[in-house]
Every structure is written in C-alpha cells, then in structure tokens.
Amino acid sequence: MKKIVLLLFLLCISFKNFAQINPDNIEIVRDAYGVPHIYAATDSEVAYGFAWAQAEDHFELLQKAYLAGNGLLGKLIGLKGAGADFLVQLIEAEKTVDEQYHTLDKDFIKLLEGFTEGLNAFAEKHPNEILKKELFPITPKKLLHYTQLQLFISNGADKLVKGIVDNKLSWPYEIEQDTKGSNLMAISRSRTQSEETFLAINTHQPLEGPTSWYEAHLVSKEGTNMIGATFPGSPCLLTGANEFLGWTHTVNYPDKADVFALEMHPTKDDVYLVDGVEYLLEKYKAKLSVKFLGINIPIRKKFYKSIYGPTLKNKTGVYSVRTPSITNINALEQWWHMNKATNFTEFYSALEMKALPGYNIGYADKNDTIFYISNGKIPIRASGYDWTDVVPGNTRKTLWDTYYDIQDLPQVVSPTSGFVYNANHSPFKSSGAADNPKAENFSKDMNFETYDNNRSTRLLKLLQEEELINYKRFKSIKYDHQFPIPFHYNFMDINPLFAMKSEDYPDVRILLEEIQNWDRITDPASFGAGAYAVLYYQLQPFYDALGADRIFTEEALYKALKKTKKYINRHFHKERVQLGDFQKLVRGSKELPIFGMPDVVTAMRGEPYGDGRLKITHGESYIGLVRFTPTKTYYESVISYGNSRRPESPHYTDQMELYANFKTKTMSFDRAEVLKTAVTNYAPR
Structure with a gap:
C-alpha cells in the first residue's frame, strides 16, 4: 500500500513539473528605458514573462491591487483598505468568478495560469517582498476577483453604494467628470x-x-x-x-449603473414586495479585518441581496445597486x-x-x-x-x-x-x-x-481648420495645450471673467488683466496661465452657489480673484507667478515645471504639494502615437515618469524630461531592431 501511495505521489510531482512553464523558454529584453519586450513560443509563456517583468517593476503595487480584490487590503493598510474589502464582498466577486469560470476561453485560461505562475515564481524567489502571505499563491480566480472590483468601480457603481451608505442619493453626483478624462x-x-x-x-x-x-x-x-x-x-x-x-x-x-428603492413589507422583517409578491432579502456579513496599531481587528458588516442585486439599508430605506459589470x-x-x-x-x-x-x-x-x-x-x-x-x-x-x-x-x-x-x-x-x-x-x-x-471644442476646431493633417500637424494637435475661446467647461461658465472691467476692481486689477490678456496657452513660462491656474483651484468653494445655468457672477469671481491674489502673495511673495512655478511634475527628488491644466487637450490636474505648489496627480499618463502604412506600423510613446515604480531603478524617472518637453521614444515590432538597442536580455528566473 505504501508503495502505491508513493508511486501516485511521484506521478503527481511528475505531472506538476510537466504542466509548469519552463522559464528558460522565455526571453525578456529590456530596452534603454526599461520597457520589457517579452518573447516566447506561446501566449501563456509570454504571460509568465510579463508577470515576472511586472513584479520586477512594481510588485508592491500589484500586490496591493490583488489584496483589494480579495478582501485583504484592510489587513495591510488599515481602515483605508476596508472600503475596497467591503465592495468586493458586496458584489460577491468570488461567487461570480466561481460560477462563470467555465465561460472563459480555454486558451485564455492557459494565459491566466501562465501569468499567475510567473507571479508566484517571483514571490517564491523574493519572499521578503511579500506583503501578506494569505494572498499567495495567486490564482487565476484571485486575479479575476480584482478585475470584478475594478470594473464595478469604473462603472461608477461604487459612488452609488457610497450614496446609500451616506444617505445622499442625489444627482448629479459628479461635477467635474470630464476634466481629468482622456x-x-x-x-x-x-x-x-x-x-x-x-x-x-x-x-x-x-x-x-x-x-x-x-x-x-x-x-x-x-x-x-x-x-x-x-x-x-x-x-x-x-x-x-x-x-x-x-x-x-x-x-x-x-x-x-442604477439604484432601486425596495418596497418593504409593512410588518415582516427583511421581506420586500415585487408586483405584490413577497421576497426575503438574502442576508450576508462581510468579513473585514482592519489593521490598527499592528493588530488585525475583525469587523463584520451586514449587507443583503435582492433580485435586483447587492442591497444596503440606510435611514431612508432599503436600496439595491445593479450594474452590468457584475454579470460576466x-x-x-x-x-x-x-x-x-x-x-x-x-x-x-x-x-x-x-x-x-x-x-x-x-x-x-x-x-x-x-x-x-x-x-x-x-x-x-x-x-x-x-x-x-x-x-x-x-x-x-x-x-x-x-x-x-x-x-x-x-x-x-x-x-x-x-x-x-x-x-x-x-x-x-x-x-x-x-x-x-x-x-x-x-x-x-x-x-x-x-x-x-x-x-x-478645441480638438474639433484643430481637426477641421486645415484639410491636410500630416504627421507633424497630427502631433501638434495631440500636444495642443491651449484653451478655446470662449471657455467651454461642461460644469461651469467662467466667461463673465473676461467681461469684467479691471478699473472697477483696482485691488485685483493686475491679476485680472494678466488673465484677460493671456493667450490661453498653458505654457510653464506663462504668467497668465499661472494666474488662471491658481484662480481655477480657488473656485471650488463657489461651485455650490452657482445657479442652474452654472454661470459665475462678477461678485463671485471678484471674491475668487481676491483669494487668488492673497494665495500668490502668501506663497510666492509677489503678484505674478508662472505656471511652471505653481505646478510641478514630481517623483522622488526630481521636480520639473509642467504644462497643462484641467480640460486642455494635454490635461493636467494636481493636489497641494507644499509651499503653495501643486504636484500633478492626474493627466497625460501614457501616450502612444501610431502610424499605419500598408507594409509597416510605426509606434512611438512616452510615460509620465518611467516604467518602474522602484525608486532605486534608473527607470523610476527617466522619461520625465521627454514627457515634459513633448517628446517620445521609438518602439519597434521588429525583433532585430529591438535587439539593436537592448540593454539586458534574460530569462525570468
């Protein structure tokens, strides 16, 4: 009997080794900017190499994403992670993936298996980089749990959940939805x-x-x-x-995504009525664990499910959220x-x-x-x-x-x-x-x-004003950083600013004229752009006072201009500031003055970053410019910082100058061309 058990064990080990991907069959070629070019015979082997390269460049961030998708982020970062942990249980990501896994293309499942095998191999070789052992081994299903969470959020359904929890189910729930878009x-x-x-x-x-x-x-x-x-x-x-x-x-x-108000039975607990028929809410408890002072504290939060979808109660009633992202x-x-x-x-x-x-x-x-x-x-x-x-x-x-x-x-x-x-x-x-x-x-x-x-508005004007759009003009349109005249925000009308008579407002006259005489180009060296950028961020408190027409009054603009003047004087000790002094592209110890503003073609949006300045957090992120001919495809690209998230890497900030100067790097589909400029070439092991 022992011999049979041993034989079965050896057969299992042999099968496991046969099923595993051989890293020596995979080639990772890194170019001068650290971009991985991954070559292998099969898609699953390429996926293994892709996972390894990703882990080399951002293993910590990748793990945090998967921890969120598997209800474990709170254990790592505390209360800030509890929201994601709750959402992934609310939408029953694990159950949905289990029930629908058979619907996936078998070749795609092989790719998922290759990718997760690569991640696990990297983790095994670098155990000191593992954030939470419970996450490993990563499986295709754990990967898909995270995808379900991301798509739920991308549909805006998380905002509806928040609205229910906060007793604030009102519309519109997003005032600046297009200023950070693509x-x-x-x-x-x-x-x-x-x-x-x-x-x-x-x-x-x-x-x-x-x-x-x-x-x-x-x-x-x-x-x-x-x-x-x-x-x-x-x-x-x-x-x-x-x-x-x-x-x-x-x-x-x-x-x-939609929210449904359930009609609850007047006398029966947790019973709701649909066309007069009684249904019982399915009851669940999300199992959360929040790290506090180094201790993981277990928390249980109730949620429900109706025929409409994930369901929550608040002070005003019982509501279900339904969105197509959780149906496949x-x-x-x-x-x-x-x-x-x-x-x-x-x-x-x-x-x-x-x-x-x-x-x-x-x-x-x-x-x-x-x-x-x-x-x-x-x-x-x-x-x-x-x-x-x-x-x-x-x-x-x-x-x-x-x-x-x-x-x-x-x-x-x-x-x-x-x-x-x-x-x-x-x-x-x-x-x-x-x-x-x-x-x-x-x-x-x-x-x-x-x-x-x-x-x-600006793109359409540029696309229509000249019939010929050669490659030089195409790039100039893509990199345009000028506002249209008049402004065309979809959530506010600031154009009355340009009808104000500066002599009527002597205490902000210099600032107002700087903005009114500005060419609306968001150049880092521009004082007009600097003045307008500071004003833009000072307008936020005034949005709620706007009427249905969303038009700013001169009175409100005058108040905002006074705030802007005070801000510039306090932080920059002068009446004028260049855009590039106000906003910076920052990573690690590197800072660069940067172009753009919210809702120009080369959009940039920032958050406070010491001494009154802004650090850009959203905007131009990945840029790819592609030219297709009948015989060859040309590709050039740039990324905002660099392709690695490891501060010690030379590729942590090595594309910042390209990015800030409207430049790109050349990429190639041809292996011979890639190898000409290759810096490293290795197998993922």
Whole structure:
C-alpha cells in the first residue's frame, strides 16, 4: 500500500513539473528605458514573462491591487483598505468568478495560469517582498476577483453604494467628470494625403496607483505582437497596437449603473414586495479585518441581496445597486481577443462579446479603417421611469436583464470627414457633422452624454481648420495645450471673467488683466496661465452657489480673484507667478515645471504639494502615437515618469524630461531592431 501511495505521489510531482512553464523558454529584453519586450513560443509563456517583468517593476503595487480584490487590503493598510474589502464582498466577486469560470476561453485560461505562475515564481524567489502571505499563491480566480472590483468601480457603481451608505442619493453626483478624462483621435489617409493612417493614444489616468500605466511589448509564435500599456496585475495589454491595428479608450458616461428603492413589507422583517409578491432579502456579513496599531481587528458588516442585486439599508430605506459589470467575468478575455485581432472584422467580433461594461473606443488599422464607438454593456430599460434617479424596486418592469447589441450603440466607421475623436464628451459629436451618430436614434434611457467640453471644442476646431493633417500637424494637435475661446467647461461658465472691467476692481486689477490678456496657452513660462491656474483651484468653494445655468457672477469671481491674489502673495511673495512655478511634475527628488491644466487637450490636474505648489496627480499618463502604412506600423510613446515604480531603478524617472518637453521614444515590432538597442536580455528566473 505504501508503495502505491508513493508511486501516485511521484506521478503527481511528475505531472506538476510537466504542466509548469519552463522559464528558460522565455526571453525578456529590456530596452534603454526599461520597457520589457517579452518573447516566447506561446501566449501563456509570454504571460509568465510579463508577470515576472511586472513584479520586477512594481510588485508592491500589484500586490496591493490583488489584496483589494480579495478582501485583504484592510489587513495591510488599515481602515483605508476596508472600503475596497467591503465592495468586493458586496458584489460577491468570488461567487461570480466561481460560477462563470467555465465561460472563459480555454486558451485564455492557459494565459491566466501562465501569468499567475510567473507571479508566484517571483514571490517564491523574493519572499521578503511579500506583503501578506494569505494572498499567495495567486490564482487565476484571485486575479479575476480584482478585475470584478475594478470594473464595478469604473462603472461608477461604487459612488452609488457610497450614496446609500451616506444617505445622499442625489444627482448629479459628479461635477467635474470630464476634466481629468482622456482623448482619442484617428485620422484616415484622405486627410493625411499619404499612405499613412494615424492613431493617437492619449490617456489621462492617475500618474500613480493601481490604474496608472505600465508599458510592454508582448510577442509569441501564436500570433501576438503587441506594444502598449496596461494596469498593474493585468495579464494582457489594455491599449496599444499590433502590426495590423490599434485602439485606445476614453471613459464614457452613459447610464451604466442604477439604484432601486425596495418596497418593504409593512410588518415582516427583511421581506420586500415585487408586483405584490413577497421576497426575503438574502442576508450576508462581510468579513473585514482592519489593521490598527499592528493588530488585525475583525469587523463584520451586514449587507443583503435582492433580485435586483447587492442591497444596503440606510435611514431612508432599503436600496439595491445593479450594474452590468457584475454579470460576466469576460472583460479581460475580450481585451485579449482585441490584442489578437488582425483586421477590423476580427476586432469588431471581439467587441460583440459585450464583456467591457463601458469605455469609448478609437481604432485605426493598416487598411485605413478608422472607427469610433461609445462602447458598453448598456441595459435595455423600461420606458416611463427616470433612470437618472432612484427607480422603483417593486416591479419586474424595472428589473432589466437584456442589453443592447454592439451594433445598436453610437459609432462611426470610415467617415467622409477622415477623422474620429473623443474627449469624454458626446458620442453624437465624434466626427464631422455629416458623419455623426444622431441622438434621436438612441433611447434617452441610455443617457449618453450630450455636452461638449474644452478639449472636445478645441480638438474639433484643430481637426477641421486645415484639410491636410500630416504627421507633424497630427502631433501638434495631440500636444495642443491651449484653451478655446470662449471657455467651454461642461460644469461651469467662467466667461463673465473676461467681461469684467479691471478699473472697477483696482485691488485685483493686475491679476485680472494678466488673465484677460493671456493667450490661453498653458505654457510653464506663462504668467497668465499661472494666474488662471491658481484662480481655477480657488473656485471650488463657489461651485455650490452657482445657479442652474452654472454661470459665475462678477461678485463671485471678484471674491475668487481676491483669494487668488492673497494665495500668490502668501506663497510666492509677489503678484505674478508662472505656471511652471505653481505646478510641478514630481517623483522622488526630481521636480520639473509642467504644462497643462484641467480640460486642455494635454490635461493636467494636481493636489497641494507644499509651499503653495501643486504636484500633478492626474493627466497625460501614457501616450502612444501610431502610424499605419500598408507594409509597416510605426509606434512611438512616452510615460509620465518611467516604467518602474522602484525608486532605486534608473527607470523610476527617466522619461520625465521627454514627457515634459513633448517628446517620445521609438518602439519597434521588429525583433532585430529591438535587439539593436537592448540593454539586458534574460530569462525570468
């Protein structure tokens, strides 16, 4: 008997070794900027190498992301992590992944297995870098738990949960939703007047944190050759290009999540009524553990589930949150299929999976197809309800469970104008006027955006003012950092500022004239830009006093100007300040004056950073400029700091000067060209 047991054990060990990936079959080539170019025969081997490279560059951040996705972040960072830990249990990420894991493509499961195997191998070799042992070994399902959390948050559903908890279910719940967003732009050969088709990848993400970008080049003999960027912990690229096509995203704002007010039974506890039928709330307790003074303190928080979805109680009632992001687990798989597409038909087929709950998509390819879609998994909702507010949760009429097909969403393919663009504004203004989707063809219950903003207004002007858009002009449009005249914010009207007579306000006359005479270019050396930037951040307390028209009065602007003058005098000891003295690009000990402001094309937004200055936290993050010709694809890129999050790495800050000076680095799909400039070449072991 002992011999049989020993034989079975040895067979299991042999099978395990056979199933494991051999790191020696994987090649990681690092270029001069530390970007990993990963080569292997299979996608799963490339994923192993990709995981290893990510761990080399940001293992701590990657672990924190997965800890949040698996309800363990509070154990590491305390109360600040409890919110994410609660959300991932509220949406039952673990249960959803378990129930739907069989729906994943088997080849994609192999990729997930290769990626997590690479992470675990790195952890085994570097045990001193492990933050929480409970996280390991990382499995494909643990990875997907985190994806479910991220997509729930990206749909804005976390804000609805917060609204219930805080007893503040009011709309609109986001006043500046477009000032930190991204841009996309694709130009066809009818406008380049050459054999080139252009795509601009211009994301405006946080510069640090779990949704900041990481660049890589992934190559396998199974048809992968993709350059682009991803978020830490993702096994595939989320934006970029292969040799045939490329795409990018901007955030869109159709109605992607709803709140339902349940009708509770008048006498029976935890019983709710739907069309007069009684249903019992399912009761749960989230198991949280918050670290305090080095001790993990267990906490239990009640939540519920109704037929509408995750449910919470507050002082005013019982509410359920419903969003399409928690109805499937295939989002990363869809991105992987987009990575693998070689033409527009294959790319569009990937979109038809309807696994991405949102995001605009801009696309271009070597066949000169350009394309825009306000993508998403949008519910088909019953008419007759105000879906922008809390809706009744007492009838199955409001219980949506079907979704619009991809063909039914606003989109433009190969427009006669020769361009598509988006800057987090209306999908009904995504190309030339003759090519735009028409709002009346789409249900108002989809609640697509109908507004413009400064970026969209400026981009359209630049795209239309000259017929020829060669590559030089294309880059100048992408790097434009000038506000339009007049200003076109979607959440406030500040244009009365420019009608104020400076002689009527002698105590702020210099400041007001500086702004009024400003050319609206957000150049670091500009005093007008510096004055306006300080004013912009002083306006926040005045938003609540704006009327329905959102127009600033001269009285409010005068008060804000006085605050601005006082701020500049106090912190800079003079009446004038250059933009680059006020706002900085900062990482570690390196500081650079930086261009941009919220809602210019090269958007930048900051937070206080000592001595009255701002440190940029959101804005231009990953930039990719792609040129497709019939025979070759060209790619150049830059990232805000560097490709490593390790302070000791030479690649922690080595792209900051490029970034601050509107420059890029050249990337190549060709292995021979990559090897010419390779700095290191090694196997992930």
